Amino acid sequence: ALGLPRFDFRVCAIENGPIRTDAGLTISVAYGLAALDGADIIIVPSWKELDVPPPAALIEALRLAHRRGALIVGLCLGTFAVAATGLLSGRRAATHWAYTDQLQALYPDILVEPEVLYIDNGDVVTSAGVAAGLDCCLHIVRARCGAEAALRLARQIVLSPHRQGGQAQFIERPIARTENADRFTQALDAVRRTLGQTHSLDRVADAAGLTRRTFT
Structure with missing residues (x-):
């Protein structure tokens, strides 16, 4: 209805059985990692236990998908799982501003930018937290399907087609004081x-x- 291509959308999981989230939701997942084999876009929407490397099976699945040309996306804390694959080595990346120092410490070879909403490296995309994930996904639609399709989608979900600014406006910082203020x-x-x-x-x-x- 919006002039967008029809997506075959699948939610995949590493573990069997229901997944319980910190938000109090329980997700029933029908697909395992094998469903990633034919995916054009793979999104890791978040992650847990940031200091613990993801299972080797997930890392290998993401690397294989990347090698065959799939777009790899890490939203918010999902950037940590993508970073573990090495696909962001020597490249720019974004995550929730409250976790940028932790991401940088764990992966010093990544250029972590705390002030942007999302970063598109062409084959790997990462974003800041929560609402910035929507901005990032809308950007992917715009890049793949064109500005008009992205605009129609933005109207449908009542979202700004392109949000100005970045995370800097949300980062808690002390107010700078100067001796000779105007x-x-x-x-x-x-x-x-x-x-x-x-x-x-x-x-x-x-x-x-x-x-x-x-x-x-």
């Missing part, structure tokens, strides 16, 4: 120091040396 910074600092008071837009704009419109 009037704009001084005005905002004054508001921060007196958050219990009422501040009008006109008064703060005046303190910043700007017109109301420019300050807004």
Whole structure:
């Protein structure tokens, strides 16, 4: 209906039986690793026990799929499992900003970029956490099926077709302070120091040396 190709979608697992997630969900998986043999796109949506290498069977399955031309995707913590295959060695990668230091420590040969939403290396794609995984998957649809198809899909799932910015806006950092701050910074600092008071837009704009419109 959206002009997209029909996907043969399969959820695969290493282990037999139901899979219980940290989110309280239980997933019944019908396919094992053998289902990866004919896949064009393989997505690892997350991972557990980040310091423990994935089973050799999964690593080998991902390497074989990559060699025959499949696109390998690691979403959020799924990047850790993809990194274990060696496919990201000497290349750029993304993961949830809270785990970038851990990924870098485990795989020092990878250039981990904590501020981006996703990174496309052509044959291997990685993304930051949760919502960034949606941005990444929409990017894959755009690259494979075109901008119009991606736009239709974005509208269907009520998602921005292309989100600006990166993870930097979500990373917790202390506010930098400078000795010779400009009037704009001084005005905002004054508001921060007196958050219990009422501040009008006109008064703060005046303190910043700007017109109301420019300050807004």
